Amino acid sequence: MRSVLPIICSMIFLTGCEQSVSISTMCEADPQICVDIHDDNWCRKERKSLLLHNYNVKQTNQDIDKYKELIAFEEYIGCMSLASQIEHIKLKEKKTNRVNSLLNAEKRFTQLAENTKQSNNAHLLYFHWSRFLDKDAMAKFTAKEGSAELETAELQQFLASYYIKRDPDKTLGILFHSLELTPAGAELNHEVFESIANIFNDKDEYKQTYIWLKVLQLHKPDDQHLSENLINLFIEKHGLNIAFLDTVAEATLTNIQEGRFKAPQY
Structure with missing residues (x-):
């Protein structure tokens, strides 16, 4: 033993x-x-x-x-x-x-x-595409979409990086799935929260944008690019009532950290 x-x-x-x-x-x-x-x-x-x-x-x-x-x-x-x-x-x-x-x-x-x-x-297919722009490697990587091999949070995030400029709605689903696959206690990639917030902002869905900005702020409070002033300007610009949204953001981050996140409807 x-x-x-x-x-x-x-x-x-x-x-x-x-x-x-x-x-x-x-x-x-x-x-x-x-x-x-x-x-x-x-x-x-x-x-x-x-x-x-x-x-x-x-x-x-x-x-x-x-x-x-x-x-x-x-x-x-x-x-x-x-x-x-x-x-x-x-x-x-x-x-x-x-x-x-x-x-x-x-x-x-x-x-x-x-x-x-x-x-x-x-992993190596994505590496060769992302570092060397190897199109054959990316074609082989995307061909694995839906397979058991890609059913990890990291590989779903790699897949999302391919689709983010091609199909934002699909990217959103992939990023949510990556969070569903994130085990309890895992180190979180703050770029996932940034990407989700940006996609919702581009869709003019400002409540969802705020929720994910808040998730990012709670997860990474020392982020110099996400100051309290910036958050407040966003709130004022879109007339948001944040009491409920803050509760949702806190619960969302907790669920992610504890491996209990479920993708929302969007």
């Missing part, structure tokens, strides 16, 4: 039970990656994530793990692109090492992307 991992993990391990693999073990699985992408004071979180997903690919060779590694590469490259620009007055080699790590990461990313180009995995 598989043993239960201790609640408090050693500091040499990555956080999270799914990440309980030591850095040394990851480097043993692929020694060259730890040479190519060396340890640095910057981007350590992104490097650990990259090493973990590279290790998982070495263990499973599964397409979903390759997709996660590609995402980890993007996050590391984005972080190191900034870090590599920093000059060190006394330690010029720091910048050189960071540039080398960045270039090596970009090379590995390109190679992995090329190696996954023919995959039929839904």
Whole structure:
């Protein structure tokens, strides 16, 4: 029987039970990656994530793990692109090492992307369309619409990104379905709330727009683009009585967070 991992993990391990693999073990699985992408004071979180997903690919060779590694590469490259620009007055080699790590990461990313180009995995199909505008990949992805494979919140959101400029009403249904598929306690994508609010606003359905703006505000109160003044201007412009709408918004967010959301009629 598989043993239960201790609640408090050693500091040499990555956080999270799914990440309980030591850095040394990851480097043993692929020694060259730890040479190519060396340890640095910057981007350590992104490097650990990259090493973990590279290790998982070495263990499973599964397409979903390759997709996660590609995402980890993007996050590391984005972080190191900034870090590599920093000059060190006394330690010029720091910048050189960071540039080398960045270039090596970009090379590995390109190679992995090329190696996954023919995959039929839904995540990878969407990745190749969204990053490289691969029309064949998108055609294969949309052909999976209605299949069990796409019955996850994330993949429904990917599908919605394809339809949002083509068919807003259909997009709305897909986004609602993604929320229906969201399990309790899952990390929520605030862009779903933004998209729903924007679609309702374009349809001149201002009560629904306000409800989803409020859901977004409740979920992400520090969003600088959604200030209290902006909300108040929207209320005044459309003459909304918000007491009931606020109650609906609060209940909606709670249902989503608890995995009990049901798509409304629209």
